[in-house]
Amino acid sequence: MVKAKIKYNDDSIMKIEVSGHANAGDYGNDLVCAGITAIVSGALNGLDQMHNKDVDLNVDDNVITIIVKNDSIELQKILQFLLFQLETIEFQYQKNFKIEEVF
Incomplete structure (x- = not known):
């Protein structure tokens, strides 16, 4: 299984x-791996x-x-877009991909 761990600081992906x-x-x-690889590689x-x-x-x-050093609104939009794409894969392939969000 592919796992994505998303760590937040307040509402910002860090x-x-x-x-x-x-x-x-x-x-x-x-x-499934090819799709995840394409999404993450593009990001x-x-x-x-x-x-x-x-x-x-x-x-x-x-x-x-991916570790955020200098946060910005523009950077967060890109990271949110990446997360939305990964959530689509997770929804379609729940047995093969899991996203864990840590606040």
């Missing part, structure tokens, strides 16, 4: 960590281009982490 494997198909043919690219001084982006073996 950290997103995505890890695991969906096991929804054979390796290389797992559409990483956008954050790197638009907010590289405001976030720490870490891509390790099987773990992707």
Whole structure:
């Protein structure tokens, strides 16, 4: 199962960590993993281009982490958009993907 952990400070997303494997198909043919990877990779690219001084982006073996260093309304809109996309995958593939929100 893929897990996304969203940590908040008040109403602001301060950290997103995505890890695991969906096991929804054979390796290389797992559409759930492919969808999550596409969403998160696109967000990483956008954050790197638009907010590289405001976030720490870490891509390790099987773990992707986004940490907010300098919060802003624009940055929160991007992170909220990422969360909305991930929630869509979670809704459709509840056996393979889980989001945990920590306040």
